[in-house]
Amino acid sequence: MTTTGARTSTPTLGEVADLAGVSRATVSRVINDSPRVSPEARVAVQAAVEALRYVPNRMARSLVTRRTDTIALVLSEADTQVFSDPFFASIVRGLSARLADTDLNLVLLAARGEREQEKIGRYVRQGHVDGVILMSLHNDDLLPDILTGGHVPVVLSGRPLDGRPVAYVDADNAGGAAAATRHLLSLGRRRIATISGPTDMVAGLDRLAGYRAALAEAGRTPAPELVAEGDFTEAGGVRAMTRLLADAPDLDAVFVASDPMAVGALQALRAAGRRVPEDVAVVGFDDAAVAAVCDPPLTTVAQPLDEMTGLMVELLLDQIESGERTAETRVCATSLVRRASA
Amino acid sequence: MTTTGARTSTPTLGEVADLAGVSRATVSRVINDSPRVSPEARVAVQAAVEALRYVPNRMARSLVTRRTDTIALVLSEADTQVFSDPFFASIVRGLSARLADTDLNLVLLAARGEREQEKIGRYVRQGHVDGVILMSLHNDDLLPDILTGGHVPVVLSGRPLDGRPVAYVDADNAGGAAAATRHLLSLGRRRIATISGPTDMVAGLDRLAGYRAALAEAGRTPAPELVAEGDFTEAGGVRAMTRLLADAPDLDAVFVASDPMAVGALQALRAAGRRVPEDVAVVGFDDAAVAAVCDPPLTTVAQPLDEMTGLMVELLLDQIESGERTAETRVCATSLVRRASA
DNA sequence: GGGGGTCGTGGAAACGTTTTCATGGCGCTA
DNA sequence: TAGCGCCATGAAAACGTTTCCACGACCCCC
Numbered sequence: 001m002t003t004t005g006a007r008t009s010t011p012t013l014g015e016v017a018d019l020a021g022v023s024r025a026t027v028s029r030v031i032n033d034s035p036r037v038s039p040e041a042r043v044a045v046q047a048a049v050e051a052l053r054y055v056p057n058r059m060a061r062s063l064v065t066r067r068t069d070t071i072a073l074v075l076s077e078a079d080t081q082v083f084s085d086p087f088f089a090s091i092v093r094g095l096s097a098r099l100a101d102t103d104l105n106l107v108l109l110a111a112r113g114e115r116e117q118e119k120i121g122r123y124v125r126q127g128h129v130d131g132v133i134l135m136s137l138h139n140d141d142l143l144p145d146i147l148t149g150g151h152v153p154v155v156l157s158g159r160p161l162d163g164r165p166v167a168y169v170d171a172d173n174a175g176g177a178a179a180a181t182r183h184l185l186s187l188g189r190r191r192i193a194t195i196s197g198p199t200d201m202v203a204g205l206d207r208l209a210g211y212r213a214a215l216a217e218a219g220r221t222p223a224p225e226l227v228a229e230g231d232f233t234e235a236g237g238v239r240a241m242t243r244l245l246a247d248a249p250d251l252d253a254v255f256v257a258s259d260p261m262a263v264g265a266l267q268a269l270r271a272a273g274r275r276v277p278e279d280v281a282v283v284g285f286d287d288a289a290v291a292a293v294c295d296p297p298l299t300t301v302a303q304p305l306d307e308m309t310g311l312m313v314e315l316l317l318d319q320i321e322s323g324e325r326t327a328e329t330r331v332c333a334t335s336l337v338r339r340a341s342a
Numbered sequence: 343m344t345t346t347g348a349r350t351s352t353p354t355l356g357e358v359a360d361l362a363g364v365s366r367a368t369v370s371r372v373i374n375d376s377p378r379v380s381p382e383a384r385v386a387v388q389a390a391v392e393a394l395r396y397v398p399n400r401m402a403r404s405l406v407t408r409r410t411d412t413i414a415l416v417l418s419e420a421d422t423q424v425f426s427d428p429f430f431a432s433i434v435r436g437l438s439a440r441l442a443d444t445d446l447n448l449v450l451l452a453a454r455g456e457r458e459q460e461k462i463g464r465y466v467r468q469g470h471v472d473g474v475i476l477m478s479l480h481n482d483d484l485l486p487d488i489l490t491g492g493h494v495p496v497v498l499s500g501r502p503l504d505g506r507p508v509a510y511v512d513a514d515n516a517g518g519a520a521a522a523t524r525h526l527l528s529l530g531r532r533r534i535a536t537i538s539g540p541t542d543m544v545a546g547l548d549r550l551a552g553y554r555a556a557l558a559e560a561g562r563t564p565a566p567e568l569v570a571e572g573d574f575t576e577a578g579g580v581r582a583m584t585r586l587l588a589d590a591p592d593l594d595a596v597f598v599a600s601d602p603m604a605v606g607a608l609q610a611l612r613a614a615g616r617r618v619p620e621d622v623a624v625v626g627f628d629d630a631a632v633a634a635v636c637d638p639p640l641t642t643v644a645q646p647l648d649e650m651t652g653l654m655v656e657l658l659l660d661q662i663e664s665g666e667r668t669a670e671t672r673v674c675a676t677s678l679v680r681r682a683s684a
Numbered sequence: 685g686g687g688g689g690t691c692g693t694g695g696a697a698a699c700g701t702t703t704t705c706a707t708g709g710c711g712c713t714a
Numbered sequence: 715t716a717g718c719g720c721c722a723t724g725a726a727a728a729c730g731t732t733t734c735c736a737c738g739a740c741c742c743c744c
Contacts (some may be wrong), residue, residue: 010493012700025722028702038722058468059404063729068401070470073447080431092452100457105465107414108450110434115442118535123447128412151352173540235635237703293577299503352732365694370732380692405699581731690741697734704727713718 006174011052015271017127022047023268031056037201050068062127071099071316072129074109074120076136076143085232085260086133086288091157091265094309095133102218110255121146131316133157138200152170152320155312161202165327167319173203176301176334177210178217180255180283182297185335186216189281195225195240195265197257230261237264244273253281253342267342281342297339304332344514344586353394362390373398393662396445396663404469413441413658414471416462418478418485427574427602428630429633430477433499436473446472453485463488473658475499480542497654497662507669509661511653515545518676519552520559522597525641525678527560531595532556533625537582537607546574549627550631551633552658568593579606587614595623595684601630604640608683639681646674 013031017024022041029037030045037045047336048054062068072244073095075082084090105303107129111117124132125148136144139161147154148166156168166264172244184192196206206226215222225247237256240263244251254260261329262284266276274280276296287302319326353593355373359366364383364520364632371379372387390396404410415437417424424430438448449471453459466474466489473495478486481503488495490508526534536553539546543681550569556563567589570582579598583606587591598604604626616622618638626633629644653672 013702015701024701025703025724025726026722032702041722055407055464055467058470059410060729061702062401062742063399063405063700063731064702065730070465080435083431083434084426084428086426089425090487092425093422096452096454096458100461105461107453108452109448110438110450112438116438119442122397123412124396128400128447231499304744312694316374325441327537355732356730366731366732367694368692369694371693374732378692383692399730402699403732405701406732407729408699687744688742691739693737693739695734695736698732699730701740702728707723707724708721709723709726710721711719714715 003124009290010057011054013054013056014044015053016048016054019052020044023261026038030139031119035221041087041127066127068128068130069103070105070107070129071133072107072109073133073135074111074124074133074143074147075113076117076141077138078112079244080110080112081233082115085258086290087132087258087286090288090305090307091135094305095102095313098309099122100275101165112192114142117141117143121150124152125150126266126338130153131320133312133316136160138198139202140200148194148325151325153325154262155313155316155319157308159202159206159329159331161205166310167326169315169330169342171303171308171332172208172334176212176216176303176336177257178209178287179210179334179336180212180285180299180301181211183338184253184255184283184342185214185342187253187281191226191248191253193228193243193244193251193252194255194258195228195230195237195254197232197263199331201232204229211255214261223248232258232261234260234264234267238268239264241265241268242272245274253283255283257285259284259286259291259298259300262300262341263290263294264338265266266294268297277340277342283336283342287337291337292339296341297340299339301334301338303334308332347552352399353396353557355396355398358387358394358396361394362386365617368478372491378629401466408469410470410472411445411469412447412449413473413475414449414466414499415475415477416466416485416489417452418459418476418483419480420451420454421574422452422454424479427600428614428632429600429616429628429684432630432647433477433651436647437655440651440655442635446492450477456553458486459488463492466494473497473662474573475654476660481544482542490667493667495658495667497658499654501544501548501671501673509657509668509670511650511657511674513645513650513674514554514676515548515653517554518557518558518627518645518678519549519597519599520625521676521678522551522643522652523537524560524627525552525680526595526597526623526684527556529595529623529684533568533590533593534564534595534597535570535586535590535593536564537570537572537579537586537596537598537603539572539574539603541571543574546571546599553597572606572646574600574603576602576609580610581606583607583610587611593622595625597625597627599627601628601633601640601642602625603635604642604683605632608636608640619682625678625684629679632680633681638683641684642679643676643682644679645676650674 017027031310134158160171196208228238230236284298284300289299291298291300359369477499502513538550570586572578623627626640626642629642632642633642
């Protein structure tokens with residue numbers, strides 16, 4: 001017999017047990033769908049749960065199971081700009097879809113600046129989550145260090161720049177960029193420019209490397225005036241394209257390292273009176289939703305997002321279940337989606 | 343004396359106590375900055391904590407304190423589009439800034455669809471968080487019901503459409519919209535159109551109501567062809583403006599219920615060869631970052647975001663500390679920011 | 685120099701679960 | 715019918731904290 005207290009605060013498992021006329025152990029078994037419960041007991045417990053509106057106390061449960069059934073997607077980025085990147089939205093969508101029919105919860109943690117990074121590190125180490133998927137965008141990010149310092153399973157979205165041994169899932173950025181560039185070459189374009197991502201992000205670097213590799217492979221060396229650095233935003237794409245047109249007015253193609261930037265580039269090209277693809281062929285990267293609807297529809301490099309989010313979850317769950325951190329990695333093939341812009 | 347176990351898993355408070363030669367109670371006091379600890383004991387404990395790399399187990403602590411020191415921002419929206427809305431990003435930024443120097447953590451929960459809403463409801467009711475700030479965008483949203491059904495403190499971002507008794511913080515949407523419309527009237531514009539938000543969102547409705555009220559107050563009744571419904575996105579703004587130009591080619595002003603839509607409207611106007619503000623004056627809403635940099639810079643209605651996020655936190659903390667839910671509300675004044683577009 | 689007060693400390697009881705282990709009842713097989 | 719094993723059940727021990735309470739030691743003031 002436990003405290004059959006007044007109807008003040010939330011009911012406990014003990015009260016349910018009393019009402020149902022069984023022991024706490026049996027209630028626990030019903031709650032957790034254990035098969036070793038008689039139908040009668042099960043029904044009685046369920047009725048009591050219903051009557052008391054019982055909902056299990058997660059903290060008490062986690063204390064003994066050492067599981068929170070929660071994983072975090074942590075986003076390490078100085079400004080909130082990232083939210084508007086369709087790639088990020090896709091990752092969130094993919095992850096929650098993936099977790100929908102499990103009993104795992106997904107929480108997002110956003111870290112702007114050092115203090116918040118520390119705070120998130122504490123949050124994670126204190127055992128609030130079973131694992132972390134980390135989108136660490138810039139290479140001077142502290143969070144990989146902070147998080148891999150603890151015991152919590154971690155999977156990175158995107159290859160870590162320093163080659164540290166940690167599990168990650170990435171697209172074949174270099175390969176995709178090379179394929180895009182080769183496609184432009186195969187169209188007979190001679191002056192192929194690129195709008196790269198920020199050079200402190202690994203996706204930016206790898207795509208730029210792929211572009212260079214494809215040109216080198218064709219016996220070309222890209223002129224410096226054909227490379228402009230963007231920031232993965234539409235506005236950045238406008239700026240970069242404008243600069244390219246000023247520095248290299250004779251360009252006849254451009255590989256843009258993200259679709260939002262490509263949309264910006266299209267605007268700048270239109271403003272400059274260049275026709276796409278007749279005067280300038282454009283290839284983007286990401287196959288964001290906007291790529292299909294912009295004018296002209298964008299030829300772009302698609303990443304298999306569902307596959308990638310699936311792998312992230314898989315790698316993370318493997319670590320959680322085995323109880324030990326791994327450094328498994330998965331690199332997913334990209335594919336060129338041909339539309340009208342190149 | 344507790345288990346002075348091997349260096350296998352994470353150390354516990356008991357092991358720290360043993361190493362420091364004090365009781366668990368004393369260690370707890372040091373951890374929680376209680377003043378009633380002698381300097382010597384404090385130093386000894388701190389050294390032990392350091393040596394063992396001790397980090398408190400949050401679940402155990404929460405079990406007894408009934409606090410998680412975590413609040414959730416839950417985002418109830420069918421698609422991930424919202425992420426790209428600068429208003430959302432501003433709220434996130436404001437909240438985390440506000441919580442930066444407290445020991446509260448902020449987590450984001452995104453619910454797309456009924457199943458995820460249920461899941462979030464469970465997550466919250468199980469006691470994962472101390473309180474919830476709910477951005478419930480559409481009026482058929484289940485989450486307000488789900489969440490206010492439990493005992494967890496809730497503050498809504500935005501007035502609930504059904505007038506239920508729940509704490510909320512909102513901008514004076516109607517007032518801001520009316521001010522914007524009056525401004526257009528004062529410029530001598532006669533055919534003032536509007537691009538409204540979705541009519542199943544309270545912000546959309548209130549801003550539309552404000553527009554209508556200002557016209558009525560001036561003795562005008564807005565013609566139906568001067569009202570186009572948008573969806574708060576840039577693409578929606580383009581579509582709505584295009585439709586308005588088709589249905590009411592003689593319009594000379596437009597009040598747009600959000601800045602992203604206003605940016606879209608500007609594009610459509612330019613494409614149609616209308617000059618802004620000479621031919622058509624444009625006023626937006628939100629004072630998003632983009633308003634200052636678009637062409638022409640946008641006259642818009644600013645919401646006091648810092649004040650609003652501050653109030654949300656304040657209202658929520660009040661409830662958490664008092665232990666009871668309130669239905670306090672705060673409505674913040676907006677202000678017209680004059681730039682070049684009107 | 686004794687009595688009240690403060691102060692630092694440790695013992696032990698919570699907090700609400702899960703899970704191990706023992707037990708008793710039952711049906712089956714030999 | 716005896717014996718064996720399975721199955722549903724409950725008692726009790728965890729899990730790692732916080733916090734109440736009691737207990738000395740010490741200081742200060744009369």
